[in-house]
Amino acid sequence: xxxxxxxxxxxxxxxxxxxxxxxxxxxxxxxxxxxxxxxxxxxxxxxxxxxxxxxxxxxxxxxxxxxxxxxxxxxxxxxxxxxxxxxxxxxxxxxxxxxxxxxxxxxxxxxxxxxxxxxxxxxxxxxxxxxxxxxxxxxxxxxxxxxxxxxxxxxxxxxxxxxxxxxxxxxxxxxxxxxxxxxxxxxxxxxxxxxxxxxxxxxxxxxxxxxxxxxxxxxxxxxxxxxxxxxxxxxxxxxxxxxxxxxxxxxxxxxxxxxxxxxxxxxxxxx
Amino acid sequence: xxxxxxxxxxxxxxxxxxxxxxxxxxxxxxxxxxxxxxxxxxxxxxxxxxxxxxxxxxxxxxxxxxxxxxxxxxxxxxxxxxxxxxxxxxxxxxxxxxxxxxxxxxxxxxxxxxxxxxxxxxxxxxxxxxxxxxxxxxxxxxxxxxxxxxxxxxxxxxxxxxxxxxxxxxxxxxxxxxxxxxxxxxxxxxxxxxxxxxxxxxxxxxxxxxxxxxxxxxxxxxxxxxxxxxxxxxxxxxxxxxxxxxxxxxxxxxxxxxxxxxxxxxxxxxxxxxxxxxxxxxxxxxxxxxxxxxxxxxxxxxxxxxxxxxxxxxxxxxxxxxxxxxxxxxxxxxxxxxxxxxxxxxxxxxxxxxxxxxxxxxxxxxxxxxxxxxxxxxxxxxxxxxxxxxxxxxxxxxxxxxxxxxxxxxxxxxxxxxxxxxxxxxxxxxxxxxxxxxxxxxxxxxxxxxxxxxxxxxxxxxxxxxxxxxxxxxxxxxxxxxxxxxxxxxxxxxxxxxxxxxxxxxxxxxxxxxxxxxxxxxxxxxxxxxxxxxxxxxxxxxxxxxxxxxxxxxxxxxxxxxxxxxxxxxxxxxxxxxxxxxxxxxxxxxxxxxxxxxxxxxxxxxxxxxxxxxxxxxxxxxxxxxxxxxxxxxxxxxxxxxxxxxxxxxxxxxxxxxxxxxxx
Numbered sequence: 001x002x003x004x005x006x007x008x009x010x011x012x013x014x015x016x017x018x019x020x021x022x023x024x025x026x027x028x029x030x031x032x033x034x035x036x037x038x039x040x041x042x043x044x045x046x047x048x049x050x051x052x053x054x055x056x057x058x059x060x061x062x063x064x065x066x067x068x069x070x071x072x073x074x075x076x077x078x079x080x081x082x083x084x085x086x087x088x089x090x091x092x093x094x095x096x097x098x099x100x101x102x103x104x105x106x107x108x109x110x111x112x113x114x115x116x117x118x119x120x121x122x123x124x125x126x127x128x129x130x131x132x133x134x135x136x137x138x139x140x141x142x143x144x145x146x147x148x149x150x151x152x153x154x155x156x157x158x159x160x161x162x163x164x165x166x167x168x169x170x171x172x173x174x175x176x177x178x179x180x181x182x183x184x185x186x187x188x189x190x191x192x193x194x195x196x197x198x199x200x201x202x203x204x205x206x207x208x209x210x211x212x213x214x215x216x217x218x219x220x221x222x223x224x225x226x227x228x229x230x231x232x233x234x235x236x237x238x239x240x241x242x243x244x245x246x247x248x249x250x251x252x253x254x255x256x257x258x259x260x261x262x263x264x265x266x267x268x269x270x271x
Numbered sequence: 272x273x274x275x276x277x278x279x280x281x282x283x284x285x286x287x288x289x290x291x292x293x294x295x296x297x298x299x300x301x302x303x304x305x306x307x308x309x310x311x312x313x314x315x316x317x318x319x320x321x322x323x324x325x326x327x328x329x330x331x332x333x334x335x336x337x338x339x340x341x342x343x344x345x346x347x348x349x350x351x352x353x354x355x356x357x358x359x360x361x362x363x364x365x366x367x368x369x370x371x372x373x374x375x376x377x378x379x380x381x382x383x384x385x386x387x388x389x390x391x392x393x394x395x396x397x398x399x400x401x402x403x404x405x406x407x408x409x410x411x412x413x414x415x416x417x418x419x420x421x422x423x424x425x426x427x428x429x430x431x432x433x434x435x436x437x438x439x440x441x442x443x444x445x446x447x448x449x450x451x452x453x454x455x456x457x458x459x460x461x462x463x464x465x466x467x468x469x470x471x472x473x474x475x476x477x478x479x480x481x482x483x484x485x486x487x488x489x490x491x492x493x494x495x496x497x498x499x500x501x502x503x504x505x506x507x508x509x510x511x512x513x514x515x516x517x518x519x520x521x522x523x524x525x526x527x528x529x530x531x532x533x534x535x536x537x538x539x540x541x542x543x544x545x546x547x548x549x550x551x552x553x554x555x556x557x558x559x560x561x562x563x564x565x566x567x568x569x570x571x572x573x574x575x576x577x578x579x580x581x582x583x584x585x586x587x588x589x590x591x592x593x594x595x596x597x598x599x600x601x602x603x604x605x606x607x608x609x610x611x612x613x614x615x616x617x618x619x620x621x622x623x624x625x626x627x628x629x630x631x632x633x634x635x636x637x638x639x640x641x642x643x644x645x646x647x648x649x650x651x652x653x654x655x656x657x658x659x660x661x662x663x664x665x666x667x668x669x670x671x672x673x674x675x676x677x678x679x680x681x682x683x684x685x686x687x688x689x690x691x692x693x694x695x696x697x698x699x700x701x702x703x704x705x706x707x708x709x710x711x712x713x714x715x716x717x718x719x720x721x722x723x724x725x726x727x728x729x730x731x732x733x734x735x736x737x738x739x740x741x742x743x744x745x746x747x748x749x750x751x752x753x754x755x756x757x758x759x760x761x762x763x764x765x766x767x768x769x770x771x772x773x774x775x776x777x778x779x780x781x782x783x784x785x786x787x788x789x790x791x792x793x794x795x796x797x798x799x800x801x802x803x804x805x806x807x808x809x810x811x812x813x814x815x816x817x818x819x820x821x822x823x824x825x826x827x828x829x830x831x832x833x834x835x836x837x838x839x840x841x842x843x844x845x846x847x848x849x850x851x852x853x854x855x856x857x858x859x860x861x862x863x864x865x866x867x868x869x870x871x872x873x874x875x876x877x878x879x880x881x882x883x884x885x886x887x888x889x890x891x892x893x894x895x896x897x898x899x900x901x902x903x904x905x906x907x908x909x910x911x912x913x914x915x916x917x918x919x920x921x922x923x924x925x926x927x928x929x930x931x932x933x934x935x
Contacts, residue, residue: 014411028303028347030403051300058304066309106417111410247296247308 019214020082020108026051027058031083031111039212046205053264056241057157057187060266062092063244064154064185069093073152073183075145078102079129080158083111089154090122098144102127102135129158130166136177149179155186159224160216167227175230175271182271184231187241188224189264221265231269238265276366276377277327283365284319291315294357298350305345314344322358325384326377334387341388342395351392355385435507435528438514441521443469443482455507455530457500469524474498485513485524494531505532533708539735540710547738547759558603559864562891563818565603565913569596570824573916577831600913603891617765620656622696622718622785623647629665630694637673637692644693652698652787654718660761665694667754668722668781675726675779682727695721701784709768709784716787717767721780728775737771758783810857810927811835815845815873816889817865821912825860825889828916829923842868846876853881857927861906863890871904878905885926889914 017039021032025040028051043050065076074097076089081101089099101116101124103109112124123144127134135141145151153174159167174184206216219227221238244266280287292315299308306314321337341351362377429436435452439445448464456472458464470478474496481491490512497507511526572593579586626647634643669692676690699719706712729737738759758781762769766786773779812834816822819840826836837852839845842865849856859877863870870888877884888901891912898909907926910919 028345030400031407055300055304059307062307063309107410107414110413110417111406114406114410245308247299 017212019209019212020103020105022212023054024083026054029083039208043205043208046201046208053189054157056245056264059245060185060187060241061089061154061156064156064266064268065089065092065152068152068183068185069097071183073150074098075148075151076100076154077132077135077141077151078154078156079127079132079135080104080155080161081108081112081124083108083115090116090119096121098148099123100125100135100141100144102129104128129155130162130170131173132170133173133177136173149177150181151178153178153182153184155184157187159186159188160218161214163217164219164223164227167224171228171231178271180271183234184228184269184271185266186269187264187266188221188238189218190221228269231271234268234270236268238267240264241266273326273329273376273380275373276380277323279369279373280326280362280365280377281323283361284323286365287322287361288316288319290357290361291318294354295350298347298353301347301349303345303347306347310344314346318354322381322384325387326380329380329383331383331387331390334384335391335394338388338391338393339395340391342392342399346392348392351385351388354388355381358385432527433529435530437469437472437526437528439469439524439526441523443524445469446523452528455499455505455528456497463500469526472497474504481509481511482524485511486521497528505530506535507531537708537710543735543738544710547756550739559891561599561603562912563821565596565599566891567818567820567824569593569600569913570821570828570916572596574824574827574831596913617655617657619653619788620658620661621651622654622656622661622720623651625658625661626665626694626696626720629662629669633666633669637669638677638690641673641676641690641692644691646693646695648697648718650698651696652716652718654765654785655788656765656785657761660765664758664761664783665720665722667758668783669694671754671781672722672724672726672779675724675728677726679725679727679776691723691725693721693723695719695723697721698787699784709770711763711766711768712784713786717784718787720783720785722783723778723780725778728777728779729773730775731773734771734773738769809833811837811852811855812923812927813837813839813845813849813852813856813859815839815842815859815865815870816862817841818862821862824916825914825919828920829860832920832923834923834927841865842870842873842876845873846880849877849884850880853884856884858885858887858923860887860889860923863888871901874901874904874906887922887926 014033014035017035021036022040022043024030025032025036026044040050047053068076069092074094076093076097076099078089078099078101081088081103089101090097093099099119099122101112101122103112103124104127106126109124109126116122116124121144123140125135125138125140127138162170209216225233241264292311295302295311295315296308299306299311318337318341321333325334325337338351358381359378362374362381366374366377430449431451432449433451435455436447436449437445437452438447445465445467448461453459453461453464456464464472469482477495481493481495484491490510492510493508494506495509496504498504507528508531509526509528511524513521514523514525516522572589576586576589576593579589626645630643630645637643672692673690676692680690697719699717701712701714701717703714706714738755759769762783762785767784770782770784771779772782812829814822814825814829814836815838816825817840822838822840826838829836835855837848837856839848845859845861846868849859861870861873861877865873868876870890874886874888877886882905885907886905887908887910888906889910889912890897901909908922910922
């Protein structure tokens with residue numbers, strides 16, 4: 001459980017850097033302030049591959065959504081959505097797909113509501129990814145999804161910000177609610193070894209994130225699979241994101257070289 | 272020339288497209304995230320077409336429009352900047368064999384194309400930036416508005432809390448107080464308070480140590496004496512702690528208060544009631560035992576008087592002893608009012624009539640220097656009360672008032688006495704707030720009887736103990752200090768309550784609140800059956816009493832009256848005797864308080880054995896409820912100790928000879 005001093009700060013608080021705005025800046029966006037850009041440059045000194053990594057995470061979202069839409073999923077839930085700008089789910093999926101975005105930050109939600117207000121089958125709700133029941137029990141979901149429970153669920157780029165307990169609880173709640181055949185996609189890295197070895201760069205990196213209110217919880221893929229139960233890893237398993245994208249990119253190879261063979265993985269889990 | 276270039280390059284569309292695809296993949300991470308890798312195929316084909324179309328028809332506007340499209344798709348700045356180099360390289364390779372002028376023109380075309388792209392691209396990015404910034408600004412503004420509204424609600428909640436709330440800085444200077452604080456402390460505006468040291472609002476030095484302890488503890492909770500603006504003090508329950516920021520550093524002090532003056536007063540009331548109740552129980556026991564003692568003395572005395580020659584010294588002496596015994600009986604009777612008032616006859620009562628009658632008695636006995644004032648309600652509501660007991664209340668209060676006035680005269684050496692005793696009756700409607708001030712208080716209609724004096728007055732500590740028996744401030748110690756205790760007992764039994772206000776040196780007011788009943792009740796107590804006093808003294812009486820002397824007195828009195836008397840020292844023996852001789856027994860005289868089997872159980876068993884047997888209960892300690900219970904259990908009469916033997920025998924005659932003849 002995060003204590004009060006570790007709570008993520010609102011995107012509206014321009015006095016302190018915000019993880020969501022830093023993410024936006026490193027992706028090339030304009031929804032950020034000088035404090036975010038300054039914090040980002042410190043992070044870039046430690047991990048210059050961050051912009052590339054963030055783009056991979058975002059591209060995996062598009063890839064996962066395209067694949068799941070092609071498989072017939074027309075009801076989608078997304079957690080820790082951030083700002084639903086260009087190329088987010090509703091821009092990729094066929095018209096008529098019902099989508100619920102969610103985020104922990106009220107200003108992001110306000111912003112997101114503004115952006116999606118032209119789309120009658122898209123909603124944006126305030127919800128902590130660790131407590132998906134807030135969305136599942138919402139009136140908005142009841143009205144939009146009706147009785148449909150075979151859905152696609154996104155936990156893209158959020159797992160490392162949740163504790164083991166939070167992941168376990170959230171997955172159980174979702175599994176209880178979703179019908180068999182529902183599919184959940186996520187990204188994860190594997191920097192556990194570096195944390196375990198006390199790598200100084202990784203320690204500084206983690207401390208920076210802790211100071212902006214979003215501590216990191218590294219874990220191995222094996223541990224994640226345990227926590228995901230009863231969601232089951234699909235046959236294709238964990239694959240490097242660039243493999244999912246069918247592109248040959250240097251980011252992960254550089255990551256692997258600098259950070260001892262560790263990479264950014266995407267995976268699909270089935271209920 | 273353009274047409275020529277276009278003709279040369281168009282067949283190499285696929286080659287250009289493939290080249291651009293590789294270029295875009297190479298620069299993939301310099302693009303924005305919105306340009307998904309899956310889109311690069313389509314983008315490279317479109318860009319190849321756009322470039323070749325420009326060569327065929329070199330319009331600047333076309334290139335600018337294309338630049339905007341690339342911006343929207345998410346192509347990065349560096350991609351745009353390097354695109355020109357890639358296109359030049361393509362042209363060099365594609366037009367290597369063409370005439371030199373054609374290549375130069377193509378290169379120039381590439382430069383113009385990329386320049387156009389950049390113009391359009393930069394314009395689009397600038398608009399996008401402004402739009403996104405504007406969107407962010409609006410979202411922030413909405414969020415701030417929401418926060419402002421939430422803060423307003425919280426501020427309002429704090430300001431209107433019934434608890435007093437104070438905030439201060441770490442130096443102890445007040446920075447904020449809410450409305451309740453101002454009301455409790457008697458200030459009109461926060462401006463009088465803000466900036467002042469917290470310690471200025473408290474009486475005594477304890478608050479200093481409380482504040483000093485905050486840095487070592489999680490907070491402090493307790494009672495302190497507070498000081499109002501006008502200097503008066505009152506008691507508050509205080510909770511205070513340090514206010515800390517997000518990283519746990521103290522930034523101020525918060526205190527919240529509840530005025531507990533009322534609750535402490537009620538608490539004192541409850542304690543007084545509990546004390547009086549406990550004393551009542553003890554006194555009840557004393558009254559019972561003392562009555563038995565008096566019964567024995569009085570009984571033997573009466574027997575002796577029956578045999579004493581009238582006019583002799585013996586008779587005279589016996590009468591003196593009897594007078595003393597009667598005074599003792601009067602004392603226990605008074606005490607009984609305090610423990611449990613004796614069964615009285617309640618009836619619809621006009622309090623003004625009671626006041627008028629009592630006043631007639633008092634005005635002749637009080638010192639002439641004390642002036643009376645009567646202010647009676649024009650049409651007082653009716654209360655259900657025992658007029659005799661109400662008169663007793665008024666007498667006791669007036670006696671108390673008189674004594675207070677005389678005490679003041681003695682202390683202040685006033686000549687002549689300037690004293691005033693006022694009696695006021697009025698109809699009042701008590702609301703929730705006023706009723707709550709009294710432990711037994713209920714909202715509703717009451718008749719208020721006030722007795723005020725201009726006497727010595729009393730300190731608050733004495734007021735809180737006023738109704739406890741034998742508490743008295745009277746220098747002469749006249750009376751036993753039971754007067755107010757008796758008043759209390761009577762009023763309480765009438766489901767009323769008493770309010771006392773007093774100021775030392777000025778006087779005291781007793782306000783007695785008597786509840787109004789909407790429908791007159793039936794009078795309680797007493798035997799409603801008409802007595803039969805004409806019957807002859809014959810029959811058999813079984814006397815049951817554990818006290819040997821009392822039993823003997825009753826046996827002798829009844830024997831002398833002509834009755835056959837059986838006696839038993841306890842319930843068990845009485846039942847055995849009754850079973851043996853039930854055909855003979857006309858009446859059972861039954862004591863209530865006996866060991867092993869008490870009078871109530873004995874009565875029940877007697878009635879089971881013979882439902883029609885007459886039973887006269889004798890007791891030194893009775894209550895209205897007890898009388899009702901005994902009647903319900905089948906008791907045919909009740910007399911109290913110490914007995915007047917003549918009255919007792921008359922009662923026996925009523926029960927033995929009258930309509931109570933039992934089938935044998």
